[in-house]
Amino acid sequence: MSSATDPVIAAPVLSAFNIVKTYGNTHALKGVNFNIHRGKVTTLFGENGAGKSTLMKILSGVTTPTSGEIELDGHRIAFSSTVDARNHGISIIHQELSLAPNLSVRDNIFLGRELHHASGVDFAEEARQTRALMTELEEDIEPMTLVEDLRLGQQQIVEIARALSVDARILIMDEPTSALSATEVEVLFKVIRDLTSRGVSIVYISHHLEEALQITDYAVVLRDGAITATAEAKNIDLQWIVQNMVGDHFDRGSPPTGYEFGEIALSIDDVCVEDTTKSGNLVVDHLSLDVRAGEIVCIYGLMGAGRTELLESIAGRVPMASGRVLLENQPLAGLSIAGRIAKGLVLVPEDRQRDGLVQTMSVGENLSLASIGAFIRRVLTSRPREQALVDASIRNVHIKTAGGSAPIGSLSGGNQQKVVIGKMLATNPRVILLDEPSRGIDVGAKAEVFRLLGEKAAQGLAVIYSTSEVQECLSIAHRIVVMRRGRISAEFGPDVLKEDIMAASGEAVVG
Numbered sequence: 001m002s003s004a005t006d007p008v009i010a011a012p013v014l015s016a017f018n019i020v021k022t023y024g025n026t027h028a029l030k031g032v033n034f035n036i037h038r039g040k041v042t043t044l045f046g047e048n049g050a051g052k053s054t055l056m057k058i059l060s061g062v063t064t065p066t067s068g069e070i071e072l073d074g075h076r077i078a079f080s081s082t083v084d085a086r087n088h089g090i091s092i093i094h095q096e097l098s099l100a101p102n103l104s105v106r107d108n109i110f111l112g113r114e115l116h117h118a119s120g121v122d123f124a125e126e127a128r129q130t131r132a133l134m135t136e137l138e139e140d141i142e143p144m145t146l147v148e149d150l151r152l153g154q155q156q157i158v159e160i161a162r163a164l165s166v167d168a169r170i171l172i173m174d175e176p177t178s179a180l181s182a183t184e185v186e187v188l189f190k191v192i193r194d195l196t197s198r199g200v201s202i203v204y205i206s207h208h209l210e211e212a213l214q215i216t217d218y219a220v221v222l223r224d225g226a227i228t229a230t231a232e233a234k235n236i237d238l239q240w241i242v243q244n245m246v247g248d249h250f251d252r253g254s255p256p257t258g259y260e261f262g263e264i265a266l267s268i269d270d271v272c273v274e275d276t277t278k279s280g281n282l283v284v285d286h287l288s289l290d291v292r293a294g295e296i297v298c299i300y301g302l303m304g305a306g307r308t309e310l311l312e313s314i315a316g317r318v319p320m321a322s323g324r325v326l327l328e329n330q331p332l333a334g335l336s337i338a339g340r341i342a343k344g345l346v347l348v349p350e351d352r353q354r355d356g357l358v359q360t361m362s363v364g365e366n367l368s369l370a371s372i373g374a375f376i377r378r379v380l381t382s383r384p385r386e387q388a389l390v391d392a393s394i395r396n397v398h399i400k401t402a403g404g405s406a407p408i409g410s411l412s413g414g415n416q417q418k419v420v421i422g423k424m425l426a427t428n429p430r431v432i433l434l435d436e437p438s439r440g441i442d443v444g445a446k447a448e449v450f451r452l453l454g455e456k457a458a459q460g461l462a463v464i465y466s467t468s469e470v471q472e473c474l475s476i477a478h479r480i481v482v483m484r485r486g487r488i489s490a491e492f493g494p495d496v497l498k499e500d501i502m503a504a505s506g507e508a509v510v511g
């Protein structure tokens with residue numbers, strides 16, 4: 001069944017012509033032609049700030065183009081709103097979660113398009129459909145659970161369920177898997193295959209390039225607001241994507257060398273953390289780990305292995321059931337989060353929206369947030385000093401922004417993540433803990449973050465980097481610690497094979 005030769009199937013369901021979008025002086029899209037292939041997965045690749053989300057927001061009625069045209073089934077169309085686009089069968093899963101945390105899963109899914117029967121809203125039917133969606137997504141989530149009580153990955157599942165509930169003909173998925181576990185991704189891919197086999201057209205966006213390639217039929221690369229390459233997936237590989245995204249001379253990075261590690265900077269001693277959902281259960285189970293000044297330790301593990309709980313307990317965000325942590329030989333017990341930051345221990349949290357950024361503040365305000373304590377202590381709380389720090393941070397982590405006073409919400413997703421990292425590094429920490437920091441950042445930006453951490457490590461910073469991507473461990477770690485069910489299941493040097501790391505995590509090794 002070759003679709004390319006069949007003109008009926010090959011005709012795109014939606015075509016965008018010469019789309020331009022400008023925000024002030026920012027040219028987000030510079031004349032883009034884009035096709036959505038009927039019943040296929042069209043994947044949009046591109047660096048942070050390339051314009052992917054902007055293009056998708058235009059195709060789903062969130063925003064209007066500055067100029068350009070859209071054709072749906074060969075007919076000119078302009079969407080006046082998301083509701084209008086939805087009525088034309090277009091649904092979108094947003095990169096930044098857009099759920100109401102204090103509402104139930106059911107209410108989030110049906111918000112604004114409640115189901116009715118004679119005597120009002122048909123809550124029972126809504127709950128039934130919610131349950132059916134959760135079954136389809138193989139997720140054990142009760143309809144009446146509050147979204148704020150779900151972990152990040154589950155919230156992402158709810159976001160997906162809401163988009164699925166619309167029964168769209170065109171489903172746009174902007175980074176749908178950034179917080180999902182490997183199993184959840186597999187389920188999502190099964191759902192996608194099922195949808196395309198029923199003729200639904202998918203647009204997919206992801207910075208997990210290898211993962212995305214598995215599901216892609218057509219690949220499109222967007223660079224700096226313009227399409228630079230398109231191809232059928234069967235004719236390309238990872239190398240092709242990376243090359244077209246960031247250019248020829250790309251290096252995945254390697255751990256910094258040429259210096260000796262210093263004293264033990266952080267000593268984690270027999271730490272236990274209890275599961276908040278099941279009392280008596282330990283999510284961190286008698287774990288011990290020492291990290292030296294200058295050393296970069298990766299904690300690799302599947303979602304749910306206890307990595308987040310470990311890091312959050314060290315940072316003082318969740319209580320330890322037992323055990324202790326020493327920062328340069330000083331016990332941390334009793335210190336608040338801010339107290340720990342003042343002593344030189346910082347955490348880049350998993351959920352940037354909830355913890356990392358204040359969405360209503362500017363890039364600059366966000367960058368200096370973590371350092372405010374230090375500024376006040378120096379009494380020299382001067383704007384120039386603060387501005388200097390903001391400018392340096394923007395340069396250091398290469399944040400693509402109109403400037404320090406731009407609102408955080410105007411930044412592309414990956415650039416928001418870089419603000420979080422920049423903010424924490426601005427405090428000049430002794431120890432930095434990073435929890436899945438590469439979520440949503442492109443391969444190039446990832447390499448920049450690695451280089452930056454490497455540089456700081458060579459100056460004595462101790463780094464704990466938690467990730468569920470094996471390649472990241474190999475790109476940055478002096479030592480790789482595998483965590484499984486709250487314990488360390490293996491430890492490796494930098495020359496280990498990918499397969500060995502994965503096997504120790506309890507993951508099935510494919511291929």
Ligand SMILES: Nc1ncnc2c1ncn2[C@@H]1O[C@H](COP(=O)(O)OP(=O)(O)OP(=O)(O)O)[C@@H](O)[C@H]1O
Nearest residue numbers: 023028048049050051052053054410411412413414
């Ligand atoms: N509301 C807005 N106001 C001002 N500038 C914006 C706005 N939305 C997007 N931009 C700018 O448009 C450009 C494209 O952003 P976009 O979010 O489309 O990137 P992206 O390709 O989705 O990146 P990422 O991979 O990081 O999600 C960026 O320079 C961004 O700062």
Ligand SMILES: [Mg+2]
Nearest residue numbers: 052053095413
């Ligand atoms: Mg985006």
